[in-house]
Amino acid sequence: LPLYHIDWLSIILLSSSFMSFNYFFVFMKQQAWFNSPYIIGSLILGMLLFGLLIYRQKFIKRKLIDFSVFKRSNVKHSFILLVFLGIYLASSSVYNNLINAEINLWMIPGVIIAGVMAFYGFKNKWPMKYYIAAGFIAFFLHTLCLYFLISPQMDIDYLKYSMMIKGLGMGILFIGIWFYACLDLDMSEMMGMMPILLSFRSFVATAFGGAII
Numbered sequence: 001l002p003l004y005h006i007d008w009l010s011i012i013l014l015s016s017s018f019m020s021f022n023y024f025f026v027f028m029k030q031q032a033w034f035n036s037p038y039i040i041g042s043l044i045l046g047m048l049l050f051g052l053l054i055y056r057q058k059f060i061k062r063k064l065i066d067f068s069v070f071k072r073s074n075v076k077h078s079f080i081l082l083v084f085l086g087i088y089l090a091s092s093s094v095y096n097n098l099i100n101a102e103i104n105l106w107m108i109p110g111v112i113i114a115g116v117m118a119f120y121g122f123k124n125k126w127p128m129k130y131y132i133a134a135g136f137i138a139f140f141l142h143t144l145c146l147y148f149l150i151s152p153q154m155d156i157d158y159l160k161y162s163m164m165i166k167g168l169g170m171g172i173l174f175i176g177i178w179f180y181a182c183l184d185l186d187m188s189e190m191m192g193m194m195p196i197l198l199s200f201r202s203f204v205a206t207a208f209g210g211a212i213i
Helices: 008-027 037-057 067-071 073-090 097-123 128-149 156-181 187-212
Strands: none
Touching: 008 037, 008 187, 067 073, 067 187, 073 128, 073 156, 073 187, 097 128, 097 156, 128 156, 156 187
C-alpha cells in the first residue's frame, strides 16, 4: 500500500479513540466507575472520536476502514465470540509476572497441538463451529482445573497440565475466530476490519470480562 493511499487523519482518530477507550476500561474500577469525571470524559471522548472516524469514512475516496463489512454475519458473530474469549483471558493471571511467565511456557505444547489440528482440520474441511467449540471447551476445562487446584498449599507444578489445556484453547480460538471473521473478505476489507477487532479483543473484551469476574 503506497503511503499516499493512507489517510493519516483517520489513523489519528482511530488511535486517539481507542486510547480514550483504553483509559476508560483500564481505570474505571480504580476510579470508582462513573463517579470519576476522568472516566466519564474518556468514554465521551472515545465515542466522539470514533463517531468522527465513521463519519469521515463516508466521504473519502480511499477508506481506512470499510464499516459495511461489520454488517456481515460472520464478523458480527466474531465480536460475540471475542467477548467470551475476553472473559477467559481476564481470568488468566494467578501469580506475579515472573511465575506467570514461567507457567505460561507450558502453554506451548497446547498451542502446537492447536496448530496441527487447524492444519489437518482446514485441509479436510472440518466444520468450523466444532473447531471453535473445542477451543471454548478447552478454556472451560482450564478454568475448572484452576477452581479445583488452587489452594494455599499448592505448588505451581500442579498447573502444568492445565496450562497445556489453556494453550490448546487459546491456539484454537486465536486461529478459529480470526479465520471465521475473515471468511469471504478481500484484502482491503480484511485490513480495515483488523484494527477494530484487534483493539476489541486486546482490551475491550478482556476488560469487560475482568469487570464481570
